[in-house]
Amino acid sequence: MIIVKVGGGKKINLDYVCQDFASLVKREKAILIHGASAKRDEIAKKLGHSTKTVVSPSGISSVYTDEKALEIFLMTYAGLVNKQIVAKLQRFGINAVGLSGVDARLWEGKRKRNILIREKKKVKLLTDNFTGRVEKINTELIKLLLNNNFIPVICPPAISYENEIINVDNDRAIAVMAKELGVEKMVVLFEAPGLLKNPKDEKSLITHIDKNEIDKYLKFAKGRMKKKILGAQEAIKAGVKKIYWGDGRIKNPISSALQGKGGVIS
Amino acid sequence: MIIVKVGGGKKINLDYVCQDFASLVKREKAILIHGASAKRDEIAKKLGHSTKTVVSPSGISSVYTDEKALEIFLMTYAGLVNKQIVAKLQRFGINAVGLSGVDARLWEGKRKRNILIREKKKVKLLTDNFTGRVEKINTELIKLLLNNNFIPVICPPAISYENEIINVDNDRAIAVMAKELGVEKMVVLFEAPGLLKNPKDEKSLITHIDKNEIDKYLKFAKGRMKKKILGAQEAIKAGVKKIYWGDGRIKNPISSALQGKGGVIS
Numbered sequence: 001m002i003i004v005k006v007g008g009g010k011k012i013n014l015d016y017v018c019q020d021f022a023s024l025v026k027r028e029k030a031i032l033i034h035g036a037s038a039k040r041d042e043i044a045k046k047l048g049h050s051t052k053t054v055v056s057p058s059g060i061s062s063v064y065t066d067e068k069a070l071e072i073f074l075m076t077y078a079g080l081v082n083k084q085i086v087a088k089l090q091r092f093g094i095n096a097v098g099l100s101g102v103d104a105r106l107w108e109g110k111r112k113r114n115i116l117i118r119e120k121k122k123v124k125l126l127t128d129n130f131t132g133r134v135e136k137i138n139t140e141l142i143k144l145l146l147n148n149n150f151i152p153v154i155c156p157p158a159i160s161y162e163n164e165i166i167n168v169d170n171d172r173a174i175a176v177m178a179k180e181l182g183v184e185k186m187v188v189l190f191e192a193p194g195l196l197k198n199p200k201d202e203k204s205l206i207t208h209i210d211k212n213e214i215d216k217y218l219k220f221a222k223g224r225m226k227k228k229i230l231g232a233q234e235a236i237k238a239g240v241k242k243i244y245w246g247d248g249r250i251k252n253p254i255s256s257a258l259q260g261k262g263g264v265i266s
Numbered sequence: 267m268i269i270v271k272v273g274g275g276k277k278i279n280l281d282y283v284c285q286d287f288a289s290l291v292k293r294e295k296a297i298l299i300h301g302a303s304a305k306r307d308e309i310a311k312k313l314g315h316s317t318k319t320v321v322s323p324s325g326i327s328s329v330y331t332d333e334k335a336l337e338i339f340l341m342t343y344a345g346l347v348n349k350q351i352v353a354k355l356q357r358f359g360i361n362a363v364g365l366s367g368v369d370a371r372l373w374e375g376k377r378k379r380n381i382l383i384r385e386k387k388k389v390k391l392l393t394d395n396f397t398g399r400v401e402k403i404n405t406e407l408i409k410l411l412l413n414n415n416f417i418p419v420i421c422p423p424a425i426s427y428e429n430e431i432i433n434v435d436n437d438r439a440i441a442v443m444a445k446e447l448g449v450e451k452m453v454v455l456f457e458a459p460g461l462l463k464n465p466k467d468e469k470s471l472i473t474h475i476d477k478n479e480i481d482k483y484l485k486f487a488k489g490r491m492k493k494k495i496l497g498a499q500e501a502i503k504a505g506v507k508k509i510y511w512g513d514g515r516i517k518n519p520i521s522s523a524l525q526g527k528g529g530v531i532s
Binding site: 046047071074075077078080082083086090091095097098099100102103104105140141148157163164165 | 309313314340342343344345346349352356357362363364365366368369370371407410416423425
């Protein structure tokens with residue numbers, strides 16, 4: 001089985017991704033996980049509730065999810081982008097079923113209600129945060145679907161142990177899912193040709209990272225790339241043997257990635 | 267098996283509905299179908315794309331769904347309200363799975379791309395309409411879920427034969443679904459005590475309609491009530507033996523309806 005994860009960037013070509021994913025599904029069992037960050041930010045702005053990033057006292061930034069932000073998250077991830085992907089896959093002959101981590105408690109975890117943030121040099125406590133961390137995967141529905149030729153298309157949010165809807169990190173959720181499902185191969189698509197040494201130089205592609213030496217690359221990585229490498233590290237720890245990175249903007253993005261064109265961690 | 271349909275009105279109490287639905291599920295197989303019209307209209311207005319009603323040359327009004335309206339539809343129905351209901355049901359111990367008619371091609375039908383409308387006494391042709399009519403139900407996934415103790419929570423939109431996402435009439439879709447699944451009982455919840463003779467008088471409850479005499483009531487019905495009676499007529503034609511109407515604003519709305527408190531068509 002293979003997990004394909006496609007980011008939610010604006011330049012990702014979902015038609016290309018879905019077309020290629022449809023060919024993949026004809027060869028092996030596969031699950032598609034997706035983001036929708038660009039659409040989320042666009043709608044949030046239009047609704048006058050722009051996505052807000054907060055910084056922890058130790059300097060780590062994250063998206064702050066109050067109740068309204070959570071509603072926008074649900075709308076854009078589980079509603080708009082999820083169903084658009086399902087319809088595209090149907091167009092390519094794949095009987096896709098769109099799910100969020102809330103459905104059948106697919107992605108379950110702990111809510112982090114209170115967070116400390118640094119704002120204008122002061123430390124502040126926020127007590128209405130709807131983010132969390134996926135710790136448990138309820139795989140029964142996924143297995144049932146796959147065994148009956150339905151293809152799961154999954155996105156956040158997840159559900160807390162107390163049944164609240166929570167925004168979670170996609171990369172971490174996938175790592176836990178890979179572990180629970182015994183997935184050994186993963187394709188990660190984003191808005192770059194692959195794993196870059198220098199994010200500003202698309203030619204600085206790293207073709208291979210030894211899975212035992214991910215730490216070395218972590219120190220060079222910045223911003224989003226850091227998060228992706230951390231996610232990869234987590235996936236490797238969870239038992240994934242090969243992670244293929246790839247360009248979500250090009251034609252045949254998954255097959256290209258599987259040919260090693262965007263860099264491989266193994 | 268029983269189908270419970272809950273409208274998308276602002277005053278519907280989804281906590282009450284979900285709590286009562288959870289008790290029902292412990293007694294018999296059930297599917298929950300929902301709307302989200304109030305939320306759709308609210309978000310549409312905030313996004314500067316208010317829900318637009320058009321009138322056909324023969325005087326029948328309907329919601330016009332262009333591409334943007336369809337996106338708002340997806341966001342509010344399949345994203346926001348669907349997942350909120352799923353989380354509520356999880357809270358009451360029900361392993362709910364939220365789906366739209368697009369997923370696994372649950373609700374399939376014909377797109378009505380071109381519609382004639384009357385605007386300021388002129389007849390105009392609109393060619394970018396994303397509405398349609400559900401004609402086919404692909405029941406395999408629903409049966410698979412029910413046989414494995416997952417409870418389906420379903421909402422529009424549907425998918426066209428050409429794989430476009432289409433806005434459809436919920437009541438009609440449910441009638442087709444009842445037929446394909448052999449459902450004989452249906453509960454319909456909305457923002458009124460039940461089936462009213464006079465929509466302005468909450469005491470003018472009609473306690474019983476003979477299923478062969480629905481036509482008689484149709485001529486008295488106005489606006490939304492007309493659509494509901496038409497939907498009921500279609501459901502009866504599809505083989506449903508009893509339709510229980512009920513108040514979606516009160517505690518235990520489903521059990522009250524099943525006790526005949528909101529009126530019964532049989």
